[in-house]
Amino acid sequence: MIEADGLTKQFLSSAQEVGEPFTAVDNLSLSVEAGKVLALLGPNGAGKTTTVRMLSAVLAPTRGQARVAGYDIVKSASQVRRAVGVLTEAPGLYLRMRAIKYLDFFGQLYSLSADVRQARAMKWLERFGMADAANQHLSEYSKGMRQKLALIRTMMHDPAVLLLDEPTSAMDPHSAKLVRDAITELRSDKRAIILCTHNLPEAEQLADRIAIIRRGKIIAEGSTVELKARLLGTPVIEVRLATPFNGLLPDVLQQVNILDYGDTWLRYQSDDQAHDNPRLVRWLTERGAEILTLSEVPRSLEAVYLKVVESKE
C-alpha cells in the first residue's frame, strides 16, 4: 500500500542558511502493508510532517520515489491525493461553516454523490458522538471536537491509505479512546495507516511497526517487541513467592541468569522464555516454593525511544 524508497526532501535556502539547502528528509525508505499501522515517532522537526506531505503528494521529493495505493507520488499526484486521507497537524477548519456543510464540501471535492456524503458524514459524526452538533458552526466547537471533525474529514472519501498526524492531540481521554478504536477498526478494513505521534503508549497500542525518525533519517524500525529486544536487551522476568527463598537461592542461580533478588522475589534475564520459565516454575514447585506471580518486567516504548534518540545525539 505504501512503498517509499530513498525519499529525500531538501528545501531551498532559508533566511538562516543562505544557499545551503536544508535536508528535511534524508534517504527514507519504508513500507506499510494493507491492514497495518506504522507509527512514525521522532522529536519535533525530525521530518515526520514532511514525510507525510510527500506521501500525500502535497510536496514533491527532491530524490527517491514512493508509491501510495499503487500510484506514484510524483507522476500521479492527483490520484494519490484521491486515495489518501490526511489528518494534518492542525485541524484547519473553516470556522464560519457548519459541521455537516464542512464535511459535505470536502465530500464534493472528492466527487462523492450527495447521498454518500450525507450518509458518511452522519455515520462518523454519530460514531464520535457529535451527531447533535452536526448543524453547529465550527467556531462553537471545542478543541477536541474540531480534531475529531478533522479526522472525519480525513475519512469522508473512504481512503485506502490514512496518514494521521497527531490524531488524538487536544482530546479528552474518552474522545481519544473513541479515535483509537476507530483507527483499530479502520485498520481491520485493510487500510494502510501511518500514524505520526508523540503519544508513545498510543503508538505502542495501535502500531504494528514503529519507525523512529531523527534529522530526516529512520534510525530504528521494527515491531515494539523487536525494538525492545534490540535496544533494551534481553527481557527481564520477575518471580514473586509467597514465602522467602531461604536456602533455595544459591541453587536458583544455577537455573537462570539472576539480575537482582530480595527475600521473596528475584529477577532474571531470559532469551528463551518458552524454555526457561516453565523449567524454573517446575524447579521451584518441586522444592515446595509457592509462586505468587511470574511476569515479564514491563519495558516501555518510551525507554526505547529515549535510548534511540539520545544515543544518536
Next chain:
Amino acid sequence: MLKELAQIKLPLERRWFDEALVLSWRELRDTLRDWRITIPIVLLTLLFPVLMHITASLAVDWVQRYGGSSLISERTFPFMLMVVGFFPLSFSLVIALEAFVGEKERKSLEPLLATPLTDGQLYFAKMLASLIPPVLGSYLGITVYLTAMYFTRGWHPSLHFVILVVCLTTAKAIVMVSGAVVVSSQTTSVRAANLLASFIIIPMTLLVQVESIIMFWANYSVLWWFVLLLAAVNLLMVRMGIKLFDREELLGREVDELNPMTIWRTFKRYWSRVEPHGRNERVTVGRIYRRDIPAILRRLHLPVGLVVLCMLAIGVAGALMTRQFPLDKSTFDPMALSSESFQNLPTGFLPSFTSWILVHNMRALLGAAILAIFSFGSIAVVLLMIPMGVLGFAAAQFAIWGYNPLVFLATFILPHGIFELPAAILVTAAAVRLGATFIARQPGMTIGENWLSALADFVKLFIFVALPLLIVAAIIEANVTLPIVIWVYGS
C-alpha cells in the same frame, strides 16, 4: 492552468470545472458571510454611485450657473461612471490577498492542498471567488449610477461607451485579482501580502489617472487600447500565477525573507559566482571580463534577440509612419546645419555636453530597468523602442527629402551609436531578464534568488560593459559625431 485546461479531455472537463467551482462557491459564501467585506461592498455599490451622481450634478450645475460650458457635464458624467465602476474593485485586493496566505495563517490551507484539486483548479477557483464579488459590485454600481443619471438628469451614455467602461472595469479587476493572488501565494503572512499590494495599487492608480485624462479629453477610442493592454497584462499575470503557484512554497516557508541582510548576502553570493549554481569565488576585474561577462551574455541571448527584434520592427514601423505623417522639407534642413547650430547644447548642472549625454543615457537606461521590474521587463523594451521608431522615421524622412538614408545613419548615428546601441541593447536585455524573473522561474531557485541573480548580472554588465561603452559613446557624440554631421551636411 492554460496547459492544464488544454489537456482536459471529455468527460473529465466538466468534472475539472465542477470541482473547482465547489471551492469557488465555498469561498464566495465565506466572503459574503463576512460583514467586514459585505457592508463596505454594499455601501460602495449602492451609496457611492448615488453620492457620485449628486456630486457630478452639483458640480455641473455650479459650473453652468456661472456660464461654464456644457462640455463639463459631457466630460464629468462619463468620468464619474468610470470612477463608480472602479471603487468596488478595491475589494478584489482585500479578498484576493487573503486567498492563499489567509488560509495559510488560519492553517486551513493544508487540508485543501491534500485534496485531489490540481494547482490549476486551486488557482482558477481562488481567482474566480476573488473576482466575482467586486466585479458584480462594480456592475451594480454602474447600473445604480446610470439609472440615477437617467431618471434625474436624463443623461445616458452611448452603448459603446457603457461596453467600454464594463470591459475596462472587468480587465482592471482581473489584473488586480490575478496580481493579488500571485502576491498571496508568494507571501507568508497577510500583513506581508498587504504591504506588497502596493506593487498592484501604484500601477493601477497611475493607470486610472491616465484614463481620467483621456476621459476628459473624450478620446474614448484610445481606451480600447487600454483594454487590450490590460488583457495582455492579464495573460502575463495568469501565466505568472501558474508558474509561481507551488504547493511547496505555500507550505514550506514559515518566515518572510524580506530581510535586508539576507537579501544582501544572497546578492553577494551571486555577485561572487560566475554561474548562479556555481561556486563562490574571489571577484576580480580580470575574472569578470574573462568569465562572468561571457557567461552573462550567454544567459542573455534570448532577451538580446527579443530586444534587437523589437528595435528592428519599430525601426521599420517608424519608417512606414512617414507615409501617414510626412514632414515638409522646410521642417528640417540638414544643409543648413553649421557649427553655430550646436553652440547652445544643454549641459544642465553638468560641466560639459559630454557628461550631460553620459548622465542622460545612464539615467534613461537605469530608469527603464527600474520600470522593467514592475512590468515584467516590457517597459524597458518599449522605452528603447521609442527612439528607434523615431530613428526609423527620420531615416525614411531623409530618403523622402532626397537624401541617402544610409548616409544619414552613418553620420548622425553610427559614430557614437556603434558604442551606445550595444550598451543600450545589453542593458535593456538585462532589464528584461530582471523583470521577467517573476514569470520565468528557474529550477532550484526561489523567486528572490532568481531575481537577485539577475540583478547581480545586471550590475556587472552595467558597470563593466555598458558604462565604458556609454562613456566612449558620449565622448564621440559630443566631439566626433557633430563635426561629422556638419562636415557631411552642413553649409
